[in-house]
Amino acid sequence: QNWTEIKPVTGVINYVVLALIVAYSVYVFFKSIAENRYFIVGAVLSFSTFMLSVKMHDRYAFAVMAMLIIAFIYNPSAKLYLTAAISAITQFFNAAWVLFIYEQDINKYFKSPVIVCASIINLIFFVYFITVVQKQDAAAPIKHTVKEPVLTKEISIERSKRHTKLQKADYIVIAALMIVYGAIAFYNLGDTKAPQTFVDLTQSPQTIDLGSDLGLSKLRFYLGSYNLDDNRVLHISCRNESGNEVFNSDLTKGSVFCWTELSINETVRYVELSGSGDHITMMEVGCVDVFNEVIKPVTQSELTDEQDCIPERPSYMNGTYFDEIYHARTGYEFVHGLDVYEWTHPPLGKDIIAIGIKMFGMTPFGWRCMGALFGVLMIPVLYIFARQLLKKRLFAVLTTILFTFDFMHFAQTRISTIDVYVTFFIMLMYYFMYKYCTLSFYDTPLKETLKPLALSGICMGLAIASKWTGIYAGTGLAVIFFVHLYKRYSEYLYAKSTPDGETNGISHKHITDSFGENLRVTIIWCCIFFVAVPLVIYGLSYIPYLRAPSSDGIKTIIDNQKAIFNYHSKTVVESTHPYSSRWYEWIIMKRPIWYYSGIISDTVREGISSFGNPLVWWVGIPAFGLMLYSLVTKKDKRAFFLVVAYVIQILFWIPVTRTTFIYHYFPCVPFLTLMIGCVMEDMYNEAGNKKLAVGICCAYVTAAVVLFAMFYPVLSGAPCSTEYAKNWLKWFDSWVLLDVS
Secondary structure (H helix, E strand, C coil), rough: HHHHHHHHHHHHHHHHHHHHHHHHHHHHHCCCCCHHHHHHHHHHHHHHHHHHCCHHHHHHCCCCCCCCHHHHCCCCHHHHHHHHHHHHHHHHHHHHHHHHHHHHHHHHHHHCHHHHHHHHHHHHHHHHHHHHHCCCCCCCCCCCCCCCCCCCCCCCCCCCCCCCCCHHHHHHHHHHHHHHHHHHCCCCCCCCCCCCCCCCCCCCCCCEEEEEEEEEEEEEEECCCCCCEEEEEEEEECCCCCCCEEEEEEECCECCCCEEEEEEEEEEEEEEEEEEECEEEEEEEEEECCHHHHHHHHCCCCCCCCCHHCCCCCCCCCCCCHHHHHHHHHHHHHHHCCCCCCCCCHHHHHHHHHHHHHHHCCCHHHHHHHHHHHHHHHHHHHHHHHHHHHHHHHHHHHHHHHHHHHHHHHHHHHCCCCCHHHHHHHHHHHHHHHHCCCCCCCCCCCCHHHHHHHHHHHHHHHHHHHCCHHHHHHHHHHHHHHHHHHHHHHHHHHHHHHCEEEEECHHHHHHHHHHHHHHHHHHHHHHHHHHHHHHHHHHEEEEEEEECCCCHHHHHHHHHHHHHHHHHHCCCCCCCCCCCCCHHHHHHHCCCCEEEEEEECCEEEEEEEEECHHHHHHHHHHHHHHHHHHHHHHHHHHHHHHHHHHHHHHHHCCCCCCCCCCCHHHHHEEEEEEEEHHHHHHHHHHHCCCCHHHHHHHHHHHHHHHHHHHHHHHHHHCCCHHHHHHHHHCCCCCCCCCCCC
16 A cells, blocks of 8 residues: 555656656767767666666676676776776676575565665766766767876886796606605595496395395395485395295485495395385395305395495495485486486586596496596696796795695595586686786787687686586686786876887887787687687586486576576575585684594594695685785785685675585685795795795695694594594594594
């Protein structure tokens, strides 16, 4: 009723406001004779009309961004560049907020103080935009009314940085670290054998004959690619020689590709197995007596043809653990052209897992070997990155050692999940962007500057095709790229103000003559390699989906994107997990994630946890502060690059309300170690006693390696004394490393 009374009044006000907007737009159009006036007027008309409308930013403001960018291309202007950049930032923020907040809870969206702040920012931006238009800084014609900038302060026109070439000593360091770490990473990675044949018990019930009545202590069975649940039930019945049933059980819990142990403790001759529901594939069954010896059955079938694979006890060495039940399983499905079970992430990471399975079979080693290999390959990537950032080889070596022996680098690359792949490609895409930012198209052939830019875009596509968090990192690339481009633009303006001059051996006339063409080619190149190529990579990663029996062609790919988005924005929003943690808890390692637990005896346990090396992650906190200080006070470009790369990947997790885990911090770890490396080198450069500074840095890195050795048992699943874990490794009550119950 109240709305009915107010609506006529608001309707009149709306029409008056719209009339004023149109009138002002017409005024701007006829006032200016600039070539870009069409786009300026369009941007004014669109933004002023919709800036206060509900949810406008998830659709209409895209046109504003496009028009401002085109207007800038027509008439490069610092203020117009700034308006285009601000509009892109506000558009991205508002669209994300609508998609992730509004779609979950409309009331939460409208009542959010963030939305109020965003609206205020839009109003301020609108006032600034109108001021720019009014002064004709943006809408003025290029040749007739633009007043050339008068730059009284000399701008340094930078030459391209000379890249550090790797020498024999560098290759020796890389090889040594890869060999040492590779030996540790691949040691006890997983068994190289596991059952391969299977029987579908829903279609073919099986009876195992032990030959006579024997004491059956335990039954160990290995499920195939279908887990047990309420709708997929495994029926187990045991009978003695007289035909009497002595044991019966209906199981609804059992994970894929791992051994499940069931206590029987009866005198048994026949073990009958059947299933109800949709597919129960069993790959092997082991009948174990009271002496823990496997009883050889009389009858042979595909359930008893690989008895040498039956382990003494189930463990991570002979089966899946944690999310391997999703990702390793999907790799198996890709290899065999089956329907896909795990669809909540893009497929590239699982494509890579499938390569290992194809080479070594569906074994623990097979589904983990590619992750471990990528963990080894991260070492040369980080070393080469550090070698370009740091002047002295010593600090590149120390930085790489810190990353090599970080706990999460070790634990996260030995489990068959996809985070290793997105992190690897994020490292590469930032490395190539750094190479690009060290080049200038004023003194380096344009085609040479485009090569690292293309490689950065390709790696970004690979990262996004592995996991959508690659998009977060891609945003940081955009920030770095446009800041770099603005630097080239500033140099162009300075050269234009003194066309007959020369700076650092670069002719100002050459700069003014080449800037326009260089800018256009670079922008087009980016559209190809940061938009088109990633889309192609993303699409190609779905080839295994198209081979599945239920595939519906391209529609399958499109439907999967909707399903992924809905899953992460709606389905798991209210979910909980005992080892989840928020973004601010990752930094201080409040809650490690506990992946695996095994029991050997009352005093010896197995455990695998993923978290950071305290001497890396905690030292990284002040290192980040020092880099931020260098950025603000010294305009340190190295600090700018690393701070953006690090912060941007945390920033996007702040508004996320779904369940998150500490392993989401993994892509930040390489940049954290690089910041520590920069701080060590800066301290060395400022130290009066160089030998003492080197000694302190080496002692610190050595301590980090020692800490890795101390925590190795709870990172690798090696047998560990509960007393040792409790007294030496459990530093906080929130750290669960072993099952001590």
